Amino acid sequence: MNNIKNMVKKSGTSFFWSMRFLPRARRNAMFTIYALFRHLDDIVDGNDSVEEKLEIINDWREEMDNIFDKKQPSTDIGRRIYKNCMRFGLPKEEFIRMIDSIAMDLPFPIQAPSMEDFKRYCRGVAGVPGNLSLRIFGCKDEKQIENLSTSLGTALQITNILRDVKEDAMAQRLYIPEECLRKAGIISRDPMTVVVDKNLAIAREDLAQLADEYYQEAFRQIKKLDKKIARPVKAIAYVYKRYFDIMQNRGWEIISPKPKVSKFLKLCLTLKAYMEK
Numbered sequence: 133m134n135n136i137k138n139m140v141k142k143s144g145t146s147f148f149w150s151m152r153f154l155p156r157a158r159r160n161a162m163f164t165i166y167a168l169f170r171h172l173d174d175i176v177d178g179n180d181s182v183e184e185k186l187e188i189i190n191d192w193r194e195e196m197d198n199i200f201d202k203k204q205p206s207t208d209i210g211r212r213i214y215k216n217c218m219r220f221g222l223p224k225e226e227f228i229r230m231i232d233s234i235a236m237d238l239p240f241p242i243q244a245p246s247m248e249d250f251k252r253y254c255r256g257v258a259g260v261p262g263n264l265s266l267r268i269f270g271c272k273d274e275k276q277i278e279n280l281s282t283s284l285g286t287a288l289q290i291t292n293i294l295r296d297v298k299e300d301a302m303a304q305r306l307y308i309p310e311e312c313l314r315k316a317g318i319i320s321r322d323p324m325t326v327v328v329d330k331n332l333a334i335a336r337e338d339l340a341q342l343a344d345e346y347y348q349e350a351f352r353q354i355k356k357l358d359k360k361i362a363r364p365v366k367a368i369a370y371v372y373k374r375y376f377d378i379m380q381n382r383g384w385e386i387i388s389p390k391p392k393v394s395k396f397l398k399l400c401l402t403l404k405a406y407m408e409k
Contacts, residue, residue: 154269154364157219161268164216168209168227169261172234177303182239189235193228200224220268230260241305244321250309251286258292259285269361280353284369287346291376294336294343298387301327312338333385340376340384347373359409366405371398 154162175188195210199218205211233256236242236249245253262281271277293300293307300307301323313326316334320326326335350369354362371393378391393401 157216158268161216161220162265164209164212165261165264165268168213169230169257171209172231176234176237185238186235189231189238192231196224196227196231200227217264217268222264222267226260226263229256233257233260237305241303241323243304243306243323244308244310244313247309247311250307253307254286254289255282258289261285262288266361266365269364271357271361276353276356280350280357280365283346283353284350284365287343287350287376288368288372290339290343290346291372291379294340294379294384295375295390297332297336298327299390308335308339327387332387333383336384336387340380343376347376363406363408366408367402370401370405374401 172189172192175185178185180188195205195207199205199210199214201224203214205214233253236245236253236256242253259281262285263277266277266281297308304323306321306323306326308326310321312335313321315338316331318326318329318331318335320329326332347369354365354369357365374393374397375391378393379386382391
């Protein structure tokens with residue numbers, strides 16, 4: 133488990149600081165979920181052929197059968213999921229949704245998805261970790277889990293997309309929805325052309341307005357949570373909202389350098405979340 137913990141810490145992710153104060157069992161479960169997500173993401177970003185990537189993704193669908201149905205995982209991460217996560221009643225369909233959403237970047241990178249596909253992608257790659265996290269934290273209300281994981285997950289993923297727009301373009305990815313590009317008068321759908329378009333700021337601002345709506349809804353939902361459950365959720369929400377606020381305050385025409393939140397500030401925001409009454 134130390135290897136997974138070190139991997140999360142080394143990544144510099146906001147996730148590490150948000151989960152650091154959880155009880156050990158819940159923390160280990162969260163780090164395991166993060167390890168799976170990073171592994172799947174690394175497959176898509178890796179240098180293997182598309183055929184090999186699709187095969188590995190399919191292998192992970194089969195591994196979910198091994199974990200949930202056969203009770204005999206065949207991979208190290210699968211065994212850690214079985215050991216650290218199953219006690220929290222995590223549903224198999226959420227893991228499958230995560231895999232399917234990450235695989236939307238295969239065989240071709242996502243470029244200007246429809247708003248419907250965009251929201252499906254966000255729900256899978258960011259909403260699933262939120263859904264699983266809430267269960268690990270102890271939330272039992274299915275409606276509450278779905279509403280909060282969707283709103284906060286989408287807000288967080290849009291923040292990532294706005295922050296990484298240049299980096300994504302260099303990888304031939306364009307996650308900004310078709311509707312936002314069309315509304316901004318951007319004709320091209322080539323990522324590198326879009327990223328230098330004078331109207332990109334309009335499209336980013338339009339997407340940011342959607343993120344702001346999701347953040348507002350997420351914070352409304354967080355207020356309904358039990359305080360112990362709400363603390364780690366608020367911690368990660370505060371950190372991502374800080375990234376979002378930095379970008380909004382400096383203007384959506386600026387795409388680089390990417391906004392930074394220091395480790396010290398992440399720790400302060402985490403402590404704020406845990407100390408608030």
